[in-house]
Amino acid sequence: MAKEVELTTNFDDILHDTEIKIVVELMGGLHPAKEYISDALNAGKNVVTANKDLMATFGSELIALAAKNKCDLMYDASVAGGIPILRTLSTSYASDKISEIQGIINGTTNYILSQMGEKGLSYDEALKNAPKLGFVEADPTNDVTGKDAAYSIVILSKFAFGTKISINDFTIEGINHLQKFDIEQAQAMGYVIKLIGIAKNIAGKLFVKVAPCLLPNNAIMAHIKNELMLCKLRVKVLAQRFLLDQVQVV
Numbered sequence: 001m002a003k004e005v006e007l008t009t010n011f012d013d014i015l016h017d018t019e020i021k022i023v024v025e026l027m028g029g030l031h032p033a034k035e036y037i038s039d040a041l042n043a044g045k046n047v048v049t050a051n052k053d054l055m056a057t058f059g060s061e062l063i064a065l066a067a068k069n070k071c072d073l074m075y076d077a078s079v080a081g082g083i084p085i086l087r088t089l090s091t092s093y094a095s096d097k098i099s100e101i102q103g104i105i106n107g108t109t110n111y112i113l114s115q116m117g118e119k120g121l122s123y124d125e126a127l128k129n130a131p132k133l134g135f136v137e138a139d140p141t142n143d144v145t146g147k148d149a150a151y152s153i154v155i156l157s158k159f160a161f162g163t164k165i166s167i168n169d170f171t172i173e174g175i176n177h178l179q180k181f182d183i184e185q186a187q188a189m190g191y192v193i194k195l196i197g198i199a200k201n202i203a204g205k206l207f208v209k210v211a212p213c214l215l216p217n218n219a220i221m222a223h224i225k226n227e228l229m230l231c232k233l234r235v236k237v238l239a240q241r242f243l244l245d246q247v248q249v250v
């Protein structure tokens with residue numbers, strides 16, 4: 001790190017430094033991230049965060065606080081930042097009508113399922129290898145139980161449909177109960193298992209779910225492997241759009 005970069009472990013040093021105009025929060029979790037971001041916004045600082053748990057849970061409150069303080073609160077990296085999808089949804093589809101968004105929106109689970117399917121690893125073996133690659137949450141529980149994908153679909157629904165939903169409003173099923181046997185059975189029938197998040201407008205009502213799904217081998221999404229993500233949009237004018245994450249984990 002360059003000598004002129006000052007380091008501190010005291011948040012107040014950042015808060016009271018009037019030369020700091022932008023605060024970047026990358027600690028994760030709800031607390032104290034929420035308090036730090038709120039304090040930074042109230043101090044007139046712009047904030048950048050990749051914290052999807054926080055934005056899915058307290059996003060409306062924090063966005064209102066940013067507006068009140070005439071500050072920017074940027075969180076494009078919080079959901080499939082490698083695509084990137086939130087900015088794309090807010091800019092490229094402004095004149096279109098989205099009726100469905102679905103996809104592989106968690107890299108950890110896609111990696112685990114790919115490794116189980118292609119290398120014949122057990123769930124535990126695949127999970128053990130995943131953290132080395134850097135995209136697993138500090139506590140992988142949220143990834144494997146589908147909660148991380150659920151947070152993402154909450155934020156995606158807000159951008160696609162303008163809804164304010166919480167992860168308690170819909171069914172969430174993870175991959176933590178899947179065994180090698182399940183993957184093998186799917187393969188024997190010509191399918192792969194993928195953890196899919198979906199938000200769909202059905203006759204004016206929003207259907208939202210996160211669950212492992214069987215996809216036929218020839219489906220585009222079946223070919224999205226390891227940590228890659230893919231979002232499929234169904235839109236009125238442009239029909240189907242596929243947005244693929246091209247991030248290479250190094």
Ligand SMILES: NC(=O)C1=CN([C@@H]2O[C@H](COP(=O)(O)OP(=O)(O)OC[C@H]3O[C@@H](n4cnc5c(N)ncnc54)[C@H](OP(=O)(O)O)[C@@H]3O)[C@@H](O)[C@H]2O)C=CC1
Pocket residue numbers: 026027028029032050051052053077078079081134135136137138
């Ligand atoms: N990893 C990824 O691919 C992606 C992650 N994100 C999001 O980015 C955020 C960070 O993820 P990631 O980098 O993987 O997480 P890590 O757990 O690897 O890093 C978090 C860092 O924050 C520090 N930290 C945690 N709590 C505090 C605290 N109270 N005060 C000061 N420092 C703290 C940790 O320090 P220490 O280790 O000492 O505890 C650690 O250095 C999360 O919100 C995650 O959801 C978003 C997109 C992709």
Ligand SMILES: N[C@@H](CC=O)C(=O)O
Pocket residue numbers: 052078105106107108109135136137143148
């Ligand atoms: N843990 C997430 C990455 C960060 O949001 C994932 O596995 O996709």
